[in-house]
Amino acid sequence: MNPIEGHLPIRSPLHDILAPTGIAVIGASSDPTKRGYKAMVGLIKDGFRGDIYPVNPKADMILGVKAWPSIAEIPGNPELALICTPAASVPGLISECGRRGIKGAVILASGFAEMDAEGAALESEMMARAKAHGVRIIGPNTSGVFNLHHRLNLLALDNVRPGDVGIISQSGNMLLSLALEAQYNGQVGFSTYVGPGNQSDIGFNDYLRYLGEDEHTRVATLYVEGFRDGRNFLDVAREVTAMKPVVVYKSGSTAAGQKAASSHTGALAGSYAMTVDLLKQSGVSVVQHSDEILPVAEGLGLLQKARGKRVAVISDGGGQATIASDRLSEAGLELAELSEQTRQKLREVLFPQASTVNPVDVAGSTDANPSLLATCMEIVAADDNVDSVFLVGMFGGYSIRFAESLLGDEMRGAEAMVDLSKATGKPLVVYSLYTPIKPPALRRLHEAGLPIYASIEHAVRVLSALGERGQYLAQVERQSRERSVTPLPELSAMFQRAQREGRDLFEYEAKQLLRDHGIEVPLELVVRNEAELAEAAQRFGETPLAMKVVSKDILHKSDAGGVKLNVVGEAAMREARQAILASCLAYDAGAEIEGVLVTPMAKKGVEVILGVIRDPIFGPVLMFGLGGIFVEILEDVAFRSIPLSRHDAEDMVEQIKARKILAGVRGEKAVDKSALVDLLLKVSRIADAYPELSELDLNPVIVNSDGYAVVDARVIVDREHVATKESVA
Amino acid sequence: MNPIEGHLPIRSPLHDILAPTGIAVIGASSDPTKRGYKAMVGLIKDGFRGDIYPVNPKADMILGVKAWPSIAEIPGNPELALICTPAASVPGLISECGRRGIKGAVILASGFAEMDAEGAALESEMMARAKAHGVRIIGPNTSGVFNLHHRLNLLALDNVRPGDVGIISQSGNMLLSLALEAQYNGQVGFSTYVGPGNQSDIGFNDYLRYLGEDEHTRVATLYVEGFRDGRNFLDVAREVTAMKPVVVYKSGSTAAGQKAASSHTGALAGSYAMTVDLLKQSGVSVVQHSDEILPVAEGLGLLQKARGKRVAVISDGGGQATIASDRLSEAGLELAELSEQTRQKLREVLFPQASTVNPVDVAGSTDANPSLLATCMEIVAADDNVDSVFLVGMFGGYSIRFAESLLGDEMRGAEAMVDLSKATGKPLVVYSLYTPIKPPALRRLHEAGLPIYASIEHAVRVLSALGERGQYLAQVERQSRERSVTPLPELSAMFQRAQREGRDLFEYEAKQLLRDHGIEVPLELVVRNEAELAEAAQRFGETPLAMKVVSKDILHKSDAGGVKLNVVGEAAMREARQAILASCLAYDAGAEIEGVLVTPMAKKGVEVILGVIRDPIFGPVLMFGLGGIFVEILEDVAFRSIPLSRHDAEDMVEQIKARKILAGVRGEKAVDKSALVDLLLKVSRIADAYPELSELDLNPVIVNSDGYAVVDARVIVDREHVATKESVA
Incomplete structure (x- = not known):
């Protein structure tokens, strides 16, 4: 399988569940404070294309839709049920769903295993019925799901637009926060969201696999408090990151955070540093701050990757060129070294006082001519030393700051940038201080799929993620993981012996294991008598040696005079052995001494x-x-x-x-x-x-x-x- | 002088210049692409209260204001001139200004010392005339100034509101960026801005002193690429920070950034780590990211300080409580340990599943009752272990997310928070995921002077700055800097001797300097003969000694056998001395040997x-x-x-x-x-x-x-x- 082009072998059952032709809303309500009301509003407002079947024994109509007294009485064939009723009712409802042929259920109620033993029993009962009837479960205790490309919005979020960012979040507030941020900056749209809840059936890893397969998702974005089957997660992540970017924000980076997380989800947090290393090893783009999640997801979704980490900066303000240089450098990116040819071309279009060393500072050259920025971007993008281009400054605001008459030229500049982004394989990332007020030139760039940032810091995080992803994909294509060696029978036997004897490996056994698999371990001989000493002297020749007593009774070898260093030659070895034996027996007359271990002195290093x-x-x-x-x-x-x-x-x-x-x-x-x-x-x-x-x-x-x-x-x-x-x- | 209550001894001349009753705009223009047009627009639109005198020999009226052919012909007495004409004209105009009694001039033109030698000569000429006529200079090569409380807006920035954040920025783009950010989030207002430009007369430190004195400025905010008289800056900063917060963003934190900065301003950047340490020592609040400047300035301006670093978090979402805990911990803040009494009070108002350990997670208790968040804040604010309170979650959005009917309760909650902020001396900082869309309850908090953040990361930076400032002020009040000792005449003479001889201090002289000022330096004796050896043996007794050859001819003492360690007692000392002398003479027969230095072995540590x-x-x-x-x-x-x-x-x-x-x-x-x-x-x-x-x-x-x-x-x-x-x- 080619990991870049290929598809995952098993198609997730979530495709059917999350793109249903009909949905039963169990516990649908006309009371605006109820979740069963919100969900109905979300489905209706967003124009869900399939059939909606509110289930409520006490109502004939809910929000203008005919209601049904029970699941059994629904006339159509909905694939999905949204269960808004309390925990105690759920097991029975799952059986009803199963009998009605419903394939999946989203269960909002809490009060299951996350609560207490009684809740855990209820969850087991629910799962037994789900398995018996072949109903797949999302939740329970989930904040909900949406699939905006199918107009399935069970959270009833206002103002979320369909787009290509898929989200899995262990915090409902985090989803809400990302949705509001997207609404505010007006650039990012979403594909599917899932709150995994208790994961009693479908788990985190299944959701990630689904986002990997989902054609509407160009980037999978995860908020994680704790992993369960982390090893499997890494495997799934490796498959998905080969196809599309996966952005993870992992909370619990500190002891304080881990404590807070475990009281929230009960999940074991594990070492944050280790988690980050392992995620990156699987090609995941890890963000460290919660306010970077959406900018990085957006940038990776739109631009996917850069060939490497060499960034060309074009700036119309020296101060911000400096800040950009600082942040790039701190993020492990490089300021690309522009070729002499590139610099010459820049000199031809810019004022003499401009700096053509990266970061390029146009020094006023564009004040009356902002489209020249696009020309500069084109020049540096053509340089082989450049992997990505970063525009920093006031583009989009020239017509506001200097003169309205510049608007035409600024729009021409935007158009040229759009053309450049299509023509060059290199990512163009724009920071403009006018981003917050969305002037026309920036709106044009955004429409064309160029990400525009209001913070240099966020833009640099995106450039860094693009470079890391490009480098990851390049090395993944080049090589697979090293295959395991075959265990040697005698070493397997050695382990079994240790297991039988209820002990760990002796040091010499451990070293044998290493040696037998090609690791160089310095020779160690245990000398038990004069003959063995002579033999050892023969083998080591003039090599300086360390000699140490071997005795289970002597723990502190040095204190007992049981160590001699830098011993050279047979005579000195003999003398050292006798001194060690004498000294150790003086230290502990009853000590059982096996012999003296002889090994070359460790080299310095x-x-x-x-x-x-x-x-x-x-x-x-x-x-x-x-x-x-x-x-x-x-x-x-x-x-x-x-x-x-x-x-x-x-x-x-x-x-x-x-x-x-x-x-x-x-x-x-x-x-x-x-x-x-x-x-x-x-x-x-x-x-x-x-x-x-x-x-x-x-x-x-x-x-x-x-x-x-x-x-x-x-x-x-x-x-x-x-x-x-x-x-x- | 009490540094908290006191005032700076000399009142800055900038007060008159930046609050003029009249202003001459030299080079005023009706051409919208000219700076002399922009400035006129800014003054007129903002409603400058004093007289405006456009000076332009070619126009009778500019933007409806009568123009004057020359400075001499202006009828009134403007204190300030804005010079918009090219560099070459400036020296002559300064003389004219001086003759007309103008006290200060803002010079926009570039082309002075920052350009070339010719420009430097022009700048000297300008300064000579300024001094001769008593005209103070802002610039040249400045991005401009504003003083919004006097409606003096020489940058013609749209939509900047008067407020209490004063700014000095070595980058015009940075000012523009902060102004746009303030416009966007709609919370922050500004007092005075100055672009120091070439600082040929008034410098960075003078501007800071002015902001320190300015009654409209509650927080001074500085963007710095390079310091000139850094020592004096620290002195001024120490005086100002005793009265109000000073926020500094220093660019050039990396080698790449320093290179970029030096090509921008020509300023020597110096070690970033050292700069940060020295700024903090002077009470400055240093921010590390450019997008933190405004949030931190706003928070410090509104809340000034916290007693310490113990933060109580109240959250309605476990995920964000975790993130807040991570960020607080990373920032060196502590999660306050709530007293049992506080936890009991929280338990009385919250659901049983709520966590009353900090971070407090209300776990749904406030879903139908958002004003309960204010109650929780009040409870934790009353705890002696708490220095500041951090509200994290969806406050302001309950009526949007859950039910419109909650708006009344949410507004009552906001009112209670406002009352609490007045009653308690402890800062209340609010992060809400609804901040971007500014719902009514958040608008109410903002009107009352509570800062509201859209990013947990920024809110935590503010809490950190508040705590640092509180701790700084507490220790400054407790103690002054340690006074210098008086130089000892014999040591001054020792320095003079070294100066005369064109050398540095000998090691023994350096150690003498330390010893004579009370620093314990191990005794070292140079033994030149048997008698001195006996004397040394007497003094050191049974102390293990190090002995080293003293010879200007032997550089590698160990190689020459000139070092013996762990020597104990007179006999061993004598033996060691002889061995050293013999070995050194064998090593270099011609070496001039002064003696052998004897000193106690350094202890382990x-x-x-x-x-x-x-x-x-x-x-x-x-x-x-x-x-x-x-x-x-x-x-x-x-x-x-x-x-x-x-x-x-x-x-x-x-x-x-x-x-x-x-x-x-x-x-x-x-x-x-x-x-x-x-x-x-x-x-x-x-x-x-x-x-x-x-x-x-x-x-x-x-x-x-x-x-x-x-x-x-x-x-x-x-x-x-x-x-x-x-x-x-």
């Missing part, structure tokens, strides 16, 4: 940490960071879902703030990044191959310009997991 | 760095950070203008991200912060007392739970500065 965890939400995850304070104090770590692609591994190494240290500081050579990337990939493959491996911790690994040395390895064994034929096949 | 620099813009500045990668790679440092207050010093230690390390990690004890604060204050005093000290670098200082040890000290001497009587007095 940078300490890094690799860890594998099985996250309860997201499954197996690899963590990488620098050792010591970087992980513990600065929390400067990167996470990726296992298995990693090569790009993922490379990206992890570049992501951490301490990457400068890996690149070499204070005259140190850069570490061998390709060896490090190779190590990350091998660890990922091992974790993928052995489901019995619950956690893995390489801490520290010393990396330097020659490669790496795994100093310590720890593997926690999943005592529950019993390897199946499949997992050892 | 955390390495920190203290530095003093004389910044070209901001003058003497103290820098503090952790050693090694923290300064070099992570740039995790704090800056304060010298002299520091005790609060400044304490604040520096708390500001760095690595503060956790000072608090003790991995079982280490916390370092002695009071000793560290004491060290910072002493270094500040020394730098203040000795202007000959150009730079000071204590790197590293080892701090631990027992105190600190200055390991290395370096002092760079200002070779230009000659100590005056004053500076040594």
Whole structure:
């Protein structure tokens, strides 16, 4: 399957439910304070094209529509029921829906599992009946749904226009807020909205899959408080982002927020930093502020992607060119370096005092001639070094600020920008300080599908999302995720032994696991007698060695005099061994001493940490960071879902703030990044191959310009997991 | 002078210039494309109360106002001239203005010093004439000025309303952008605007002082690309912030932005991080994003300050309560811990499923009863643990979303909030998702001076600024900046000796400087012979010592075998000395060896760095950070203008991200912060007392739970500065 062109294998059942030819409104009402009234108003006002069947035993007509006393008596064949009645009535109604052939029900009532044990029992009862009758459930406890392209507006929101932004939101207020924002700025329209509610049947991931398939949705936008099956979500997201942008705002970025979220939805929030890393790994565009959701969704919906992160700025005000440069730089975007040819062309059309270095500052050249801005945009868009074009300043307002007579020229400029946007494959993003008052030239740009922003900050977030998406798609096309290795029978047996004995792997076993899968682990020999010492001396030659006592009775080896460093040659080794034995026995006369471990001294380098965890939400995850304070104090770590692609591994190494240290500081050579990337990939493959491996911790690994040395390895064994034929096949 | 109640000693001449009884518009025009037309329109449309004298030799009337052929022929006594003519004409016109008794001139033309050498000469000529005739200059190359409370609108901006936000902006586009934003959201009004332009006479700092004095300005708002006399700016800012909030947006936060700014204004940008620290030290509210300028200015103008950073959130939607919690936490604010009494009162009015833990989630309790939100606000505002109240959700929209019949109750709620805002000293900040469409209840709140936001992010920035300002004012009231010490004659002589010899201080001199001002520096003795060694052994007793060769010929002491560590007792010292001498002479037979330096081994602890620099813009500045990668790679440092207050010093230690390390990690004890604060204050005093000290670098200082040890000290001497009587007095 080509992930860009392809379609998801299973068509979501939501297509039928959310585009019904008829709808039963159970609990429809003429009382304006009732939800059953609101929904009727929404359907009627928006001109729902199918049949509406209000169900209410106490009314003949509701808002001019004939009402029916029960579901059984409805004459047509509605696919969807909206249930507005209280929780207790729901299980019975679901059975009735099922008997009437209704395929899906939207259940607004709360008072189910989110409430108490009694509610949970009611929810189970409801689900049992839904399954028995083949009725799919949206909710319960949902804020509702709409599908504006089918004029199905069960929320009765005023003034929402059909468009291409699909929304799934775990907060009804958030949907409302986005709808009001869209109404206010008048640019964005919506396709489908779903409030997942308790997700007792159809869940978050199913809704995302549906938005991925929905032809009216060009961008899927999600407000998430907590994931349930995060691992599956990442899989679905990967499929959907290959086809269209997915924008996620995840709340609970702080401990305070997570506490608030868990009291709201009861969802387990998990580490925010990890969640963000994993979402990005699946191609999701993550926004960090709630007021960026709609601008970013709009921009991605209209422009989809940029080839890269090199932005050309055209500005008619030096101050705002500076602000734009600051924000671009902070967002990890680059100011494109314009070619000499481009600069020459700009010089030909601009005043001498203009700056033709990016950010281009026209310095008054356009005051009497605003369409010249379009010419400048065309010139920079033609430059191979430019991935996207950012117009900053007062375009649209020249005829207001300077002279009305400029309106004609300004409209010509707008027309030229529209032509340019069609001709060039590069995104054009416009910030104008006149955006709030929507002058004609900006209205023209907007009609033609160019996004116009009232905030430099928001425009830059859009440019950043476009660049990230373009780069993501490029690397996804280039490579697939690295395949897992086949588990080795003797290592699977080793895990089983540990499981039987109710213990984790011994360090030497952990190191064996690594070694057998191609990870270089320094040789370690346990010397038990003079003969073994002679043999070890033979093998290590003149290599400086570390020697450590091996005894289950001696925990603090150094305190017991059980460690000798920088030992070279057989004579010194013998002396060191005797000293260690003597000292340890003096320290604890009863200690059972197995022998002395001999291994080469670790080379100097940078300490890094690799860890594998099985996250309860997201499954197996690899963590990488620098050792010591970087992980513990600065929390400067990167996470990726296992298995990693090569790009993922490379990206992890570049992501951490301490990457400068890996690149070499204070005259140190850069570490061998390709060896490090190779190590990350091998660890990922091992974790993928052995489901019995619950956690893995390489801490520290010393990396330097020659490669790496795994100093310590720890593997926690999943005592529950019993390897199946499949997992050892 | 009480800094809160007091007034600035000198009244700014700008009061007369910016509130003139008459204005001459030189170069007034009937051509709508000319600036001399725009200005006339602005004055007439806004109803300027004084006399308008268009000056244009070619016209009798301009826009219905009698024109005058020259300045000399004007009949009245205008205080102000607006000069709209090209640069070359300006010097002559200034003389004419002066002869006519005009006190100030606003000069729009560019083509002066910002252009080229010829322009610079023209500017000098203009200034010579201005000084000769006592005419004060705004500009040249200014975007203009307005003083809306005097209906003096020389920019001819439409739809700007008089209000209490004063603005100084180094970008005309930025002013325009703020004016359009204010027009759009319809809440904010302006007092005075000035574009400082080339600042050839009146400068940035004078304008700030004027806004500080101006009775119509409740908050001064500045867009700054670069400071000139930054030290003086900080002084003026300190005086003004004691009276009213000062909001600064400083562009050039990144290298890319600084490059763009310098090509725009030619201003030297300086370190952004340092600038932000110094501005905050002077009580300035720094905003980081351009779209936060107006929201923060508005909020500070209306609400001025909060007692602290403990915020109570009242929300009608769990999702947005979560977002608010995230943003508050990220901004360094706290979710106030509500007292049991407060929670009990909330429980009495809310549904059982409501959460009375902050963030308070009313969970549907207000759906049919929105005025209950005001009741909740009143309950939490009465809690001593609460410094400000943040209402989050759909207030104002209940009558739109639920039922029109709720409008009456919603208006009662708004009225109750207005009453509460008057009764409580605590700021009430409202985010409503209905803000964009301005429903009646929100309009009522706004009329009463409560700021209403359309973005949780902006509302939180306002809460943060209110809390910071409240805490700043509290500490300013408590303490003044620490006074400088008196220079000691022998140390001044030491500096003079170094100056004469054209060198910096020797390390031992630098340490002497520190010691003589009460900083503990470990004892160091240079041992030149056996007798001195015996004497040193006597003094150090059983203290473990470090011994190092002292020789100008041996740079790499360790390589030469010139260092011995952990030496204890006279015999070992003697042996170490002999070994050092032998080894060094073997290393370089010709080396001239002065002796061997003996000092106690540095204790274990955390390495920190203290530095003093004389910044070209901001003058003497103290820098503090952790050693090694923290300064070099992570740039995790704090800056304060010298002299520091005790609060400044304490604040520096708390500001760095690595503060956790000072608090003790991995079982280490916390370092002695009071000793560290004491060290910072002493270094500040020394730098203040000795202007000959150009730079000071204590790197590293080892701090631990027992105190600190200055390991290395370096002092760079200002070779230009000659100590005056004053500076040594």
